[in-house]
Structures are given as structure tokens and as C-alpha cells.
Amino acid sequence: MSDTWWKAAVIYQIYPSSFKDTNGDGWGDLPGIISKVDYLKNLGVDILWISPIYKSPQADMGYDIADYKLIDPIYGTNEDIDVLVAELKKRDMKLMMDLVVNHTSNEHAWFVDSISSKSSPKRSWYIWKDPAGSDSNGDPLPPNNWCQLLGDANSAWTYDPESKQFYLSLFTPEQPDLNWETPEVRAAVHDAMRFWLDKGVCGYRMDVINLISKDQRFPDAPVTNDGGKAKYHPGSKWYTNGPRMHEFLREVKREVLAPYKAVTVGEMPGVSDPDEVLKTVHQGDGELSMIFIFDVVDVDFVPGEGRLALRPFKTGDWVKDVVKWQRVMWERDGWNSVFIENHDNPRSVSRYCDDSDEWREKGAKLLALMQTTLSGTIFVYQGEEIGVRNMPKYWDGVLDKKARDHARTPMHWDGSPHGGFCGKDVKPWMRVMDDYVTFNVDVQTNSNSDDDLSIWQYWQRGLSNRKAHADAFVHGEFQSVDNAEGDDVFAYLKVGKESGTWVIVLNFSGDEVQWRMPSNVKVQGWVAGNYLKGKPDKPTEGTIGLRPFEGLLGRSAA
Ligand code: GLC
């Protein structure tokens, strides 16, 4: 197997609590994942990445780890991992674990020790500071004005009345930040990583890995929140890709990743400078295999506002970021990850297309066509392959379009009660969406229409084509095509060394569009679209009528 086998791999993200319950507690588990390995193989998946399943009080759904070497009993046992790895291996597949080492749970033994006394040998494993003074009520003031990342009305510092010091907790008070300045912390992280690599996992998705190095002066954040009126503000500039981050990652690479040839994808929010990104993902001397860049999913971001900001956006606003990173990685020997969904973001068909009953199917296929033809390593998020949409507005109190819960509803396996996620008399930890009755894996994998594919079948075919022509779709050069008609049509070429040049045209609007093909694009013939199973019957030059959310894949005449 070549050292870069993972580039053309299809990675599928499992949100384990919502995937498949087998023991009747309403919570997904490892035996449930094991029971679906054939399903995933059939879809075309090579690597499963499972969101955290380690021992955890679940203050942040497992992103608060209490023991790095133990599977939480709610998911199963360490032996289940051995079984899963073995079952995957039989099918030529692999497992990727989620590594959360910017912080631990406050119930991790390291933190329990650290908070026990100022003289604890683990005191320096976390970030402890004296108060900055006290307010008019005599209450201690946090060391600086940083806000929490998951609740920006709160301070990022949590007070411990016993020792009269604060600890840094960027996400929630239950997630104290580890102090990477302490060499023993880094050694302990390396050790935890080796533990699962020794069990045969192929690598890690590394949670908020670009936050591990904090500016040791801990300066105040610029005053931006709530027009400057808030008490606390985002301190990101003092800990995003901080002063020692590259050094720490190079150490991880040398000590752990290189000897195991591990595959890594770093979660790196808030970074969009190519020079900076290349230090991490350069394929010669970069630190990690690839990272998640959030320009596209953060398209409605408003500086100084929290993660629920909703700036209205046009297709062109995020397409420009896709184009930018496709070109940067090609020109500078970096490597992309290709994704638009994960467990922290709304469903893509709801966000970038139209999730109404009328258009959902076309939109989901359009997004599949785009992703399966972009260069990089592709990630499919649980449920994306059947076009799961956001929860309805009135439902379960989720009012917000960007609530993380949209991506966390249980999987729709079939038309039985609770969508087959759990037994019919079991109460699932989160309600299953009502449309499971008609919108599920069973219906979509067995669909048998002469003229159209289900969303699932469309993904399956797209992933298989992607591998068959990996020279163009995975590794090829991306070239933009001028889009004379404005923002709604995203068109590009993919140039392969063996399979030649391909043309992709995607109409992201809900209207018919007359798209004028630029004169430098020559289409020999259309080979696939998202309106029917067979070859689209469309002109190959001049003006092409595109129906709402219609996408076309063609071969270019050299
Ligand atoms: C990442 C995870 C998110 C979690 C946070 C803190 O952004 O994807 O779910 O809340 O890190 O670990």
C-alpha cells in the first residue's frame, strides 16, 4: 500500500450516539456500527471516522474526555474496537479515531489531581492564573476578558474557590484546557495516541488542534462582542495557530505520526491564510495529512458575533473559497479535505440548496456531484448520503438555522418505528425526524427505477466514478470556468493525467438558468447529470438551459 493511499480514500464520519442502537438504551453503540460495516462498504467508504467514544461525562457529547484509553460503556468496550478493526480489515477498510487534546473533561484524573491543590504535581498540566483583582462586590475578576467559545456571554475562565485561582476553559467549564507548555502533557498525549495506533487504527481527526498553543502573555481580546458592550470577547487571535503550534505539531509528527504512517485531519477553525495553512498541509514537510478549513461552512460568519450569526449569502460567496483552496493546494503542493457537513453544522441540502419536498433530492445530488468531483480527500457525513435535512422549525425548540442539533438526529435506517435506529419500545436519546417513513436507507438502497437513481445510489455511483477516475477527480488540476451568468452557476474543469479533462456545471439556483458556455470550454458529450440515470440530452456548445439545481458532468474535447 502506498504511503498516500488515504488520498483517494472515502472517509465517512459517524456520530456514534445517533448511528445505531443495539442494546435498547436509545443511544447508538459500537455493536451498532459493527452491524453496518457492510452497508458502508457498499456505499464506497474506506475509512470510518467516529466522533469521540471514550469515557466521558458527555458535557459536550464526548468532546470532553475523562479517559483517553477507555471506551465509554455507553458505546461498548475496548474489545469492541478490536472487533471493529478486524471486521474493517476483512473488507479492506480502516478506522480513524477522534482525538480531543486541546482540553480534557473536568472529570479526567489529570484534572481532578490538578484542581486538588496548588502544589499538585499536575497543577501545571492545566492553565491556572490568579484573579485580575475583584469587582465592586468583592468577587474575583478573571485573568483577562476572553469569552467562551460555546457561550460567548461567559468568561473563558472558571474560578476555583478552594485555591482562589482561575483555570482556562475555552469551551465550557467542564472542558479545562490542557497546558501544552508542560512537556509531560505532550508526552501523555503522544502516549494516548500510540495506544489506539497500536490497536490498528489508521489515524486521527484532531479536534480544534490549532488552539493548543496560547500566547503566554494572555493578553485581553479586542472588544467586539455586542458592539463592545459585552463583558467578554473572542480572544481567538491569542490562541489560534498560536506561537508554538507548529513546533508542537512537528513534535507529534516525529514522535507518533511518522513511525506509524498515520493519517491525520486537523480541525483548524479560523485560519484562511494559505502561507499559514501550507505549513501544516504541505505534502513534503507539512505536519498533518490535511486539515478542515472552515471558509465554506463559515460563509455567514460575522466578525465579533457568535457561531449562530446568519449573514445572508449567495452561492458565489462560498464558491470563491472552494476555488481558492482548490487552486492553492494544486499550485503549492498542499492537500485538501472535501466536506460540507459535520456534527457541528446544519445539513448541507438545507443550507446551500432547498430542502423542500420538491427540491431536496435534486439539491442533495447536486452537492454530491460537486463533492465527488473536487480534488482532495472526501468526507461524507452520516445521513448526507440519503439527503437528511434540518429539523423543522417548530420542532424540539430548535429555532436556529445553525443549531448543531440539526446534524445530530438519529439515522433513518428504514420505515419501522424510530426509523430502525432503536427498538420500537425504546425512547431514542434524540427524537428521530418524522420523514424517516419515506426517507430512509432501506428505501433508497432498494430503489429500482429505470430512469432515476435515489440520492444514496447517486452517491454510490459518484464515489465509484471518483475512484475510477481518481487521476482527475481526486488528484487532478482544478480550473475555473468563467461564469458569465452571475453567481448561481458554478462551473469548472478537472484535468486528469490519464482520463483527460472533465467539465462540471452546477446550477445552485432554484430557477431555470440559461447558461452560456464560455468559448474556451469544449464539451465532447455529457455523461451524467442529476435529473436522470442516463446521459443528459443537452447541447454541447452555445447556451445551455439548466433546470433548478441541475448539475452536469461532461467530457471535454481536448
Ligand atoms: C470541535 C468539535 C465540537 C466540540 C469542540 C470542543 O469544534 O467538533 O463538537 O464542541 O471542538 O471540543
Ligand code: CA
Ligand atoms: Ca445503545
